[in-house]
Amino acid sequence: MQTQPTTLILPGLGNSGPEHWQSIWEQKFNFTRVQQADWETPVCADWIENINNEVQKHYAANVILVGHSLACTTIAYWAQKFNVKIKGALLVAPSDTEADTYPPGTTGFSPVPLIKLPFRSIVVASTNDYYVTLERARHFADSWGSEWVNIGDAGHINSSSGLGEWHQGLELLKKLE
Structure with missing residues (x-):
């Protein structure tokens, strides 16, 4: 019998508020949010340490991020540093930290690591995301x-985006289980 995977929620800059699909999933499915000390002016090294500390609390091969x-860029940095084999990662709306339009105040998240992740992953993007062009998001996915x-x-x-529970995202998450 396969046990349910441990699903860790990793919000991006500013955290995810109560109407965000990540928060809805966390509440409805009892997923665990990886807490960060600084959501507004984050330091990449701190964020990846927090991810690693949370992953290490669980059987890593059964963890889905x-x-x-x-957080998508953070996960790539975490994978590059720790090379932990997890079950998989759903990477939604990866922001382009190298773009001129990216908000200031973050430290160490640029350049975006363009490495092959050591686990299965799905990148989900939108055609009109103001934090990343579709072409860049596709480049991240390919890399x-x-x-x-x-x-x-x-x-x-x-x-x-008004997605609510975001059923399409839940279907994508099931592909990683």
Whole structure:
């Protein structure tokens, strides 16, 4: 009998508020949010240490990471440093920390690591995300060895996108289980 995977929620810059699909999933399915000390002016080294500490609390081969925005880049940095084999990662709306339009205040998240991830992953992007062009998101997916999913016009795939529970995302998550 296969045990349920441990699903860790990793919000991006500013955290994910109560209307964000990540928060809805966390509440509804009892997923665990990886807490960060600084959501507004994060330091990459701190964020990846927090991810690693949380992953190490569980059987890593049964962990699924669900990253949004800046957390996608953080997961790539974490994989590059620790090379831990987890079950998989759902990487939603990866933001382009190298773009001129990216908000200031983050430390160590640029350049975006363009390494093949040592675990299965799915990158989900939107055609009108203001934090990453579709071409850059596809480049990240290709570099990371990720399955690519374009969900059309959905903005930054956050609470402003009005996705609620985001059933399509849950179906993608099931592919990693």
